[in-house]
Amino acid sequence: MNAIVRVQREDFDLNQEYQLLKAVNGQCGAVVIFSGLVRDLLPPQQLLDLTLERYPSMTEKSLNALVVQAHERWELLQITIVHRVGKLLPSEQIVLVGVSSAHRTNAFEAAQFLMDQLKTRAPFWKKESLRLAPQQPVYSQWVAAKDSDEQLAQRW
Amino acid sequence: MINVLFFAQLRERLGCEKLLIDNFSGNTAEHLLQFIKLQNPQWDSIISENKILVAVNNSMAKFSTELNDGDVVAFFPPVTGG
Numbered sequence: 089m090n091a092i093v094r095v096q097r098e099d100f101d102l103n104q105e106y107q108l109l110k111a112v113n114g115q116c117g118a119v120v121i122f123s124g125l126v127r128d129l130l131p132p133q134q135l136l137d138l139t140l141e142r143y144p145s146m147t148e149k150s151l152n153a154l155v156v157q158a159h160e161r162w163e164l165l166q167i168t169i170v171h172r173v174g175k176l177l178p179s180e181q182i183v184l185v186g187v188s189s190a191h192r193t194n195a196f197e198a199a200q201f202l203m204d205q206l207k208t209r210a211p212f213w214k215k216e217s218l219r220l221a222p223q224q225p226v227y228s229q230w231v232a233a234k235d236s237d238e239q240l241a242q243r244w
Numbered sequence: 245m246i247n248v249l250f251f252a253q254l255r256e257r258l259g260c261e262k263l264l265i266d267n268f269s270g271n272t273a274e275h276l277l278q279f280i281k282l283q284n285p286q287w288d289s290i291i292s293e294n295k296i297l298v299a300v301n302n303s304m305a306k307f308s309t310e311l312n313d314g315d316v317v318a319f320f321p322p323v324t325g326g
Contacts, residue, residue, distance in 0.1 A: 212325025
């Protein structure tokens with residue numbers, strides 16, 4: 089089973105990850121890559137930054153468990169999951185899920201499965217630092233989990 | 245002895261990152277959380293009013309999961325990564 093799972097502060101390079109995903113062997117016919125970004129708030133609110141906290145000893149274990157489930161469920165060649173932690177600015181990359189397979193359907197489905205599960209099962213938490221309006225003071229709040237994310241995870 | 249960890253806003257609101265529990269006589273993660281509330285009555289409303297998930301030995305668990313001596317039990321809010 090081929091998998092790369094990394095949790096890191098540094099940014100990642102999409103093309104580098106793509107080259108690794110498609111380099112598995114000559115059987116690769118499809119690569120699907122999802123990249124999640126830090127989204128700014130709707131004006132007049134302004135997001136200053138986002139801090140990602142994790143449960144260190146559990147994070148990689150939970151991501152590896154998702155990789156095993158995806159490999160059991162679909163015929164895949166390679167899975168890559170990279171998740172960043174620490175302080176991130178608007179438009180920065182947070183997460184990458186990449187899947188390669190012989191055929192596109194498996195790669196699309198597995199990538200969606202992995203993201204849906206990651207968002208509701210992997211121990212990461214976001215805290216945002218924001219302003220309600222340009223001249224307002226800065227304050228921090230934890231991002232609340234969405235019911236819609238839980239529903240998406242349960243469809244699998 | 246059971247190692248208890250708190251994360252994210254639960255850790256912040258309790259003002260506590262970890263606890264060592266050495267006189268716990270219950271069976272499950274639910275019993276453990278009730279025990280912690282009894283020992284720390286000032287935490288009662290924070291624990292009771294917020295949705296909390298539990299992990300045992302680095303895997304997601306249920307509140308009905310049975311605990312053993314030496315377990316690491318983490319309590320935290322619903323996750324928001326990705």
